[in-house]
Amino acid sequence: MTSLSDTGEFIAKKYEPKGPVVLDCQINNIYYGNFRAVRDSHVPIEKNKVTGFIGPSGCGKSTVLRSMNRMNDLIESFRFDGSIQYHSNDIYGKKVDPVVVRRYIGMVFQLPNPFSMSIYDNVAFGLRLNGFKGDEEEMVVQALKRAAIWDDVKDKLKNSGLSLSGGQQQRLCIARAIATEPDVLLMDEPCSALDPIATRQVEELMVELKEHYSVALVTHNMQQATRVADVTAFLGVDISQGGRTGYLVEMDDTQKIFEDPQQLLTQQYVRGEFS
């Protein structure tokens, strides 16, 4: 095993994807002002797989995820150095509008965030936004079914999305995100505010979703990663240069990461020696 005493120059071994890659993230540096949040991480997101991101708090896994649909552009001091290839087009290309990127790459957030409108309108929101011309109702029903919430809401589509329970709200948000059939779905700790039963339901949902979508999942729950993710990226925190800079330590098939990690740090983390 490689010694990690000097992580300053450490660069993870390149992960060789086994299938087609949908989003090829080559992150050199991410800065917030002068603060270097993430460095040297190459994480390819594979098609029809769930790619999990684990790591101690503050390792920048959410930052990495939010860079993938340029959500971070909303923060003024954010600076991205690297490239994210989406079908061989760099989403950070000079001519690319972040708004367009976000239309193709959907996101589900940490806290359920339905709009204060009806359940139906919540799901139809994206369709209307993208100028969908077909049968709106059919697409809404399909999205709700696929998000495994149809049975809960079919009799109250006119009720406010905010009237649902936390778990239902999160599944509604997933339905909203997949209604426009985005290629990639980014999920930022989608279960952190949910109770165990709701968490289970959402996890099962994620496994089903990968048939249609490619999913990138940030989680602080290692069990969740083992249950859901096909590939797992472990990010560590480098404090050698004063700040807390996140970087990729190891990325491999989930089973490999948890049972036979190549890095001491990964081993310590998956054993629960630090968090």
Added chain:
Amino acid sequence: MVYDPFKHASSDRTLSAPPSAFDYMKDKVFRSFAYCCALAIILLVTYIVFELGSQALPAIKTYGLGFVTGTTWDANQREFGVLPEIWGTLYSSLIALAIGGVLGVGIAIFLTQSFVHAKLELVFRTIIELLAAIPSVVYGLWGIYVLIPLLRPVAQWFYETLGWFPFFGTELSGPGLAPASLVLAIMILPTVAAISADAFQRIPYKVKEAAYGMGATKWEVILKVMLPTASSGILAGLVLGFGRALGETMALAMLIGNVNNISLSLFAPANTLASLLASTFPEAGEIEVQALMYAALVLLAITFIVNIAGLAVQQYAMRKFEGKK
């Protein structure tokens, strides 16, 4: 055209489409318009100050600083001075602040320190808010026909027994400082009460808990812990209430008597800058209007300073509680 390199590359299934060129145009127009509106506020304030300044310029040139120290206002002699008005403005506002301040802070304590059931608290809160909603002219009318007749015997008694005391040195013949200041006090009371109540509510519950935990009585907690903690917020409320009193016009124009007079007596008629403007402006000739513009500028300067001081204190108070530096 909208740049979208992803459409053809992504899966056939996707319904995603970039915003239309029309969406982009709407976005641009909308945002520029919002920007202009925000800018318009700055321009408006600048324009107000500039316009008043340039209108007053002839009078400033003619009368200079003597305008601020002069004591006569005589359009026929073209002699203009606003010292009595400045005095009246400050004096009436200070009296109002003393009364309205005590009442306002008292009410803020009453409303926030659980003296009554929450429902009754709401009733009193509503009363105070309605007090703020009543138009100034209506207070003026009420002052003329209710307050002045009510005050007259009281004033007479004070004049007869304590007439040697400068505050009670004259009789209340009708309009005067006392009714004007009292109405002014009622009018600023809601401002003081609202901002002070807000300051009390910002204090974290644990502060109160800590004091009760040491065996303090309710009033010891209020006076020794809550009041000092909320002091900067209360001060902001007082300063902003004072600013409001300085600029109040109609009720004062109806109640203060509009007499150029510098007197300590609470029962003497007086004048303020705002009521000078209200009562003189409609019939003023060109030269007098210039002088009135100068008076408006003086009023603007006074309220500007007081308001900025109030906002600064409020900002400081808010930062203190939010733990920012």
Added chain:
Amino acid sequence: MSEITQQLPPVVEFPSLEKDSFDIRAIKNSTLTLMVWGIAIMASIPLFSVIFMLISEGGSRIDIEALTEIPPAGFETGGGFGNAIIGTFVMVGIASLISIPFGIMAALHLAILDPNSKLTTISRFLAKVLTGFPSILAGVFVYAVIVITTGTYSAWAGGVALAVLMLPTVTLAAEEAMRQVPQRMKDAAYGMGCTRTQVIMQVVLPTGLPGILTGVILAVAGAAGESAPLLFTALFSNYYMAELAEPTASLSILIYNFSGMPFDNQIELAWAASLVLVVLVLFFNILARVVGRSKFKE
């Protein structure tokens, strides 16, 4: 027996834990409590007195004649203030049409589009300063800008003067309401690829609407009760308005003019007009509360 065991345990005086109403702290406590009660009641008296007077003096004079006729001259009996009611509505309407769109757009810039820029900081600060402006200065300003230029007192000038007063109130209240819209709702909209305008139109405005409306209605109520800015912009008129470019009557100026007259008829009408004005203002205030209560559920 040894001496030690014979010693009595030391006597400890425990303070009585019973309530002692004559203890100095208790007396101070109840005196002060009595005092704030007194203050609260004292502060309520003017409101009830005003309301009582409005109903007893003004209520008896309210009838169709008072609400529709034009103001009486000197010794005339009867008459009313129909033209002043119309004038107040027209001028508040003009002020609303100007200040509400402007105020809300400015608030969008301050709250959503660019909340931390220099322009925003200055603009927000000056809006706060403007709310503290004496209202009569708005009148002086508009007199200089509109009345002098157009050469006549007019409903336009009155409306613009009221708009100057409403603008900062609307802006600050709308900004506050928009800030209440949870960040995560905005994030959701951005995450779906909304342009900023789409985020505002589809999420921020609908969600913040109750709060925005509350602020707007309160500003309208305030403008309806204003009189100082109308004194020498709209002036007054004894007749129904024929056009917007002529002196125009308003309820508040009518009250001001009639309050000082030595005729009982006019004074009665002043009370009646006050009643109408207060009912109008209170109606808006209550409306604002009702609208504000329907805030979205978190």
